[in-house]
Amino acid sequence: MNPQPRVIANELQSIVGAEHVREAEPPYPPGVVMPLLLVEPGSAEELALVLRAARDAQVAVLPRGGGTKLEWGNAPRSAALVLSTRRLDRVIDHAWADMTATVEAGCTVARLQETLAQHGQRLALDPLWPERATIGGILATNDSGTLRVRFGALRDLILGVMVALPDGTLAKSGGRVVKNVAGYDLPKLFTGSLGTLGVIIQATFRLYPLPRETHSLSFSLEDVAAANRLMLAVLDSPLAPTGLQLRVAGESSPQLDVRFEGVAAAAQMRRLLALAGDAEHTEAALEVWALRESLWQGQEPGLVCKFSVLPADLAAVCEEIRRVAGRLRLRWSVIAQAVGVGLLRLEGPNQEALAAALGVLRAEFEARAGSLVLLHTPPDFHGRIDVWGDPGDALPLMRRVKEQFDPAGILNPGRFVGGL
Amino acid sequence: MDVRIIEAFRAVVGDDGVIVEREQLRTYECDGLTNFRVMPAAVVLPSSGEQVQAIVRICHRAGIPFVARGSGTGLSGGALPVEGGVVIGLARLNRILEVDIPNARVVVEPGVINAQVTQRVAPYGYFYAPDPSSQSVCTIGGNVAENSGGAHCLKYGFTANHVLGLEVVLPDGTLMQLGSKSLDRPGYDLTGVFVGSEGTLGIATKVILRIVKRPQIVQTLLAAFNSTDDAGAAVSEIIAAGILPAAIEMMDRLSRDAAEAAVKAGYPDADGLLLVELDGPVEEVELLMEQVSAICTSCGAWEIRLAQTEEERAVIWKGRKAAFAAMGRISPNYIVQDGVIPRTALPRVLREIERMSAAAGLRVANVFHAGDGNLHPLVLYDQRVPGQEQAAEKLAFDIIRLCVEAGGSITGEHGVGQEKKKYMSAMFAEPDLETMQLVRCAFDPARLANPTKVFPRPRLCAERSGPYQPHPLEVAGIAELF
Numbered sequence: 038m039n040p041q042p043r044v045i046a047n048e049l050q051s052i053v054g055a056e057h058v059r060e061a062e063p064p065y066p067p068g069v070v071m072p073l074l075l076v077e078p079g080s081a082e083e084l085a086l087v088l089r090a091a092r093d094a095q096v097a098v099l100p101r102g103g104g105t106k107l108e109w110g111n112a113p114r115s116a117a118l119v120l121s122t123r124r125l126d127r128v129i130d131h132a133w134a135d136m137t138a139t140v141e142a143g144c145t146v147a148r149l150q151e152t153l154a155q156h157g158q159r160l161a162l163d164p165l166w167p168e169r170a171t172i173g174g175i176l177a178t179n180d181s182g183t184l185r186v187r188f189g190a191l192r193d194l195i196l197g198v199m200v201a202l203p204d205g206t207l208a209k210s211g212g213r214v215v216k217n218v219a220g221y222d223l224p225k226l227f228t229g230s231l232g233t234l235g236v237i238i239q240a241t242f243r244l245y246p247l248p249r250e251t252h253s254l255s256f257s258l259e260d261v262a263a264a265n266r267l268m269l270a271v272l273d274s275p276l277a278p279t280g281l282q283l284r285v286a287g288e289s290s291p292q293l294d295v296r297f298e299g300v301a302a303a304a305q306m307r308r309l310l311a312l313a314g315d316a317e318h319t320e321a322a323l324e325v326w327a328l329r330e331s332l333w334q335g336q337e338p339g340l341v342c343k344f345s346v347l348p349a350d351l352a353a354v355c356e357e358i359r360r361v362a363g364r365l366r367l368r369w370s371v372i373a374q375a376v377g378v379g380l381l382r383l384e385g386p387n388q389e390a391l392a393a394a395l396g397v398l399r400a401e402f403e404a405r406a407g408s409l410v411l412l413h414t415p416p417d418f419h420g421r422i423d424v425w426g427d428p429g430d431a432l433p434l435m436r437r438v439k440e441q442f443d444p445a446g447i448l449n450p451g452r453f454v455g456g457l
Numbered sequence: 458m459d460v461r462i463i464e465a466f467r468a469v470v471g472d473d474g475v476i477v478e479r480e481q482l483r484t485y486e487c488d489g490l491t492n493f494r495v496m497p498a499a500v501v502l503p504s505s506g507e508q509v510q511a512i513v514r515i516c517h518r519a520g521i522p523f524v525a526r527g528s529g530t531g532l533s534g535g536a537l538p539v540e541g542g543v544v545i546g547l548a549r550l551n552r553i554l555e556v557d558i559p560n561a562r563v564v565v566e567p568g569v570i571n572a573q574v575t576q577r578v579a580p581y582g583y584f585y586a587p588d589p590s591s592q593s594v595c596t597i598g599g600n601v602a603e604n605s606g607g608a609h610c611l612k613y614g615f616t617a618n619h620v621l622g623l624e625v626v627l628p629d630g631t632l633m634q635l636g637s638k639s640l641d642r643p644g645y646d647l648t649g650v651f652v653g654s655e656g657t658l659g660i661a662t663k664v665i666l667r668i669v670k671r672p673q674i675v676q677t678l679l680a681a682f683n684s685t686d687d688a689g690a691a692v693s694e695i696i697a698a699g700i701l702p703a704a705i706e707m708m709d710r711l712s713r714d715a716a717e718a719a720v721k722a723g724y725p726d727a728d729g730l731l732l733v734e735l736d737g738p739v740e741e742v743e744l745l746m747e748q749v750s751a752i753c754t755s756c757g758a759w760e761i762r763l764a765q766t767e768e769e770r771a772v773i774w775k776g777r778k779a780a781f782a783a784m785g786r787i788s789p790n791y792i793v794q795d796g797v798i799p800r801t802a803l804p805r806v807l808r809e810i811e812r813m814s815a816a817a818g819l820r821v822a823n824v825f826h827a828g829d830g831n832l833h834p835l836v837l838y839d840q841r842v843p844g845q846e847q848a849a850e851k852l853a854f855d856i857i858r859l860c861v862e863a864g865g866s867i868t869g870e871h872g873v874g875q876e877k878k879k880y881m882s883a884m885f886a887e888p889d890l891e892t893m894q895l896v897r898c899a900f901d902p903a904r905l906a907n908p909t910k911v912f913p914r915p916r917l918c919a920e921r922s923g924p925y926q927p928h929p930l931e932v933a934g935i936a937e938l939f
């Protein structure tokens with residue numbers, strides 16, 4: 038890989054115009070020290086040409102949207118050119134009567150939602166940092182939030198994509214209609230591929246109506262087992278919550294947040310209270326549904342991990358976290374959704390202890406057919422431990438997929454699972 | 458086929474698992490799309506994942522193409538054998554391996570029949586949501602390969618939304634796990650890619666499914682209109698009101714008459730019938746059903762029936778479910794077409810189909826999933842009349858082109874298979890198709906898994922580093938093997 042992007046600076050300027058090529062400002066991804074060149078193409082065609090120029094010159098490319106998750110994934114083996122989607126930020130089409138929308142990758146989640154709200158609709162997903170996170174970025178990282186329990190993840194909402202490949206190919210897959218089985222499902226392949234196969238340029242989503250009513254309650258339970266039991270009871274009932282979130286931290290009592298939306302929200306709330314018996318509860322503020330973001334701040338340096346387990350295992354893994362954190366004198370906090378996907382913050386001054394805790398916990402999660410992925414670390418922690426964990430026996434196949442889409446290996450080299 | 462290969466198959470699955478007699482092979486020469494027929498060289502019927510793997514290994518070493526088959530109900534020729542190839546029938550892999558109610562997961566072998574999953578979990582108050590009309594006979598493996606839908610996918614999604622993981626045998630005989638029981642397993646979403654790949658990326662030998670809790674209540678409304686235009690307007694208004702029904706189905710005059718002739722569902726004598734099903738919490742369903750009913754009335758419905766019990770609902774659905782088969786009552790032959798349009802294009806496309814049908818002198822019956830714009834025009838014809846079959850095929854193709862022009866798709870649930878390969882170029886440009894086939898090159902560089910389906914032209918796979926070496930097609934390989 039060529040560490041010096043300036044070899045193609047002239048070429049890039051001729052593709053996108055001189056004013057759209059400059060030095061990238063920090064923060065850079067972990068492990069990157071060299072100043073990077075930043076290029077901001079203004080169209081799909083320009084973006085494809087930029088990629089091809091980088092490929093021809095063997096310059097490693099770091100696709101970037103809002104830059105909120107640059108630290109996710111392994112430190113790239115090489116990064117020279119930041120390819121920003123900032124200028125590709127249009128909502129191309131809101132076909133509200135068909136309940137679909139096509140949007141460019143650089144549009145922020147918040148701006149898309151504002152546009153959709155004009156017709157009483159939404160992308161039924163509440164990812165992290167919507168004001169800054171872009172559509173391309175949430176797709177590449179497969180971020181999801183509290184609405185997932187009802188509406189699924191991006192893979193369930195995306196209908197079509199347009200992508201650019203390192204050889205300059207612009208390709209579409211999927212479509213703009215809610216039902217379509219023609220050809221391979223590249224929208225799903227690109228969702229969660231962390232910019233290692235190609236650059237997402239635009240995507241089409243199915244939409245849902247904005248609810249007219251919303252009610253949320255928070256229950257305070259005596260222990261995490263009880264909170265997990267109530268969560269499973271709600272899942273096993275005819276109630277249809279649009280949010281079901283478990284919050285556990287240190288020695289404070291676990292909280293279970295429940296949200297109902299729509300015309301029967303109040304009635305469902307009443308039935309929930311009957312189901313919950315005498316569990317203590319309060320009306321929940323809207324903010325509880327964005328509390329995940331608070332895990333990136335703490336009193337001491339810390340790690341943030343994304344984990345996934347089966348819903349019925351949530352209590353057990355929280356107990357395990359409590360044991361491990363207690364033994365290693367770490368503070369901890371978990372916010373998990375009822376689908377089994379959650380975030381864990383571990384913090385403490387001792388990096389050895391953090392690394393040790395991560396090792397033990399990852400083994401525990403993987404033994405339960407789950408996973409634990411590192412998202413955020415203290416500044417000098419990166420490199421101490423693999424970010425992703427066990428990639429499973431499909432890694433050779435994933436490598437072949439990567440080799441087909443990016444044979445020169447210029448896209449985010451090494452950042453993904455198994456060093457892909 | 459080389460007898461040594463047949464012997465190798467027998468060694469894996471036993472004598473009763475290998476079919477080579479012409480008469481018996483006939484059962485396998487086509488799927489639900491009966492106008493394409495190819496006699497396979499052999500049919501192999503494994504009864505475990507390991508046996509599937511052993512069979513595929515033999516095929517791979519000898520360079521023999523293979524086609525997986527579930528129940529053969531596919532409607533696009535997906536399970537059509539390839540010349541000189543082997544059919545691997547999965548009906549004997551029919552065990553439900555695990556039922557995990559607290560986590561709402563079921564693990565099955567691919568030969569399990571769709572409806573059996575729901576039967577198995579119904580006592581716990583759950584169901585498996587994707588419900589193709591063929592659900593009492595089609596297999597989960599076939600559903601996975603086709604990404605099958607059903608009447609209720611408007612609300613609940615398709616097979617792809619309910620498959621969390623797979624065990625697959627790749628075309629080179631490697632067995633591996635894609636996805637898992639828990640969500641978001643790190644790595645590429647290869648489960649998502651495999652679902653809907655129509656048997657071209659390998660064979661699924663285990664499937665991890667998500668099941669869904671039964672809604673508190675279900676209500677079904679049947680409304681009679683003077684035209685499909687009026688019924689279509691009601692659909693648009695229901696959606697615009699922010700209501701997401703579990704299903705919205707529409708039938709035109711011809712389908713209604715056929716269904717009536719076949720099962721005497723007692724449908725109103727109408728030119729446009731709309732069936733709207735709502736499910737969920739009682740309060741929500743009751744309130745929204747009132748709104749739906751009011752919308753239908755304001756759009757010109759002159760009769761509305763509301764079914765609240767299981768029996769009443771069954772009566773309403775009976776005619777709709779019988780609609781395809783009922784065509785036999787009014788026409789000797791028919792083509793089932795499957796296209797998708799944006800819902801808003803419905804009135805325009807239906808009028809255009811009517812015009813095209815008149816111009817071709819052939820009747821077209823329309824039954825469709827109106828909520829998601831998935832049309833199933835049935836082109837009626839008589840094979841005995843010279844030229845009519847060709848005219849019907851042309852009309853069916855023109856209808857698909859119309860769907861694509863309206864911004865839709867050439868297939869919503871039946872797949873591309875053999876039948877629609879040639880339509881792929883109507884929907885996708887060459888670079889799109891080439892890019893999709895990169896996936897194929899990663900999974901099956903030697904092109905042995907259902908090699909002639911889906912894509913109009915195969916892409917030559919560039920050879921890359923890695924353990925795989927494409928197999929030379931010479932006999933020497935076979936000799937070495939045994």
Ligand SMILES: Cc1cc2nc3c(=O)[nH]c(=O)nc-3n(C[C@H](O)[C@H](O)[C@H](O)COP(=O)(O)OP(=O)(O)OC[C@H]3O[C@@H](n4cnc5c(N)ncnc54)[C@H](O)[C@@H]3O)c2cc1C
Pocket residue numbers: 488489524525526527528529530531532534535536547567588589590591594595596597598599600601602603604605606607608655656657659660661662781870871907
């Ligand atoms: C009356 C009727 C009604 C229908 N209604 C619907 C409907 O409402 N919605 C809908 O979506 N479809 C419908 N279909 C189409 C058909 O039933 C579905 O496509 C079904 O999923 C096919 O299942 P099967 O087991 O018959 O598969 P087959 O027809 O045997 O095979 C279909 C494809 O799957 C592949 N395959 C099979 N098993 C595997 C495996 N284990 N691994 C990899 N590939 C495999 C085959 O190679 C082939 O390409 C209908 C068909 C009929 C006849």
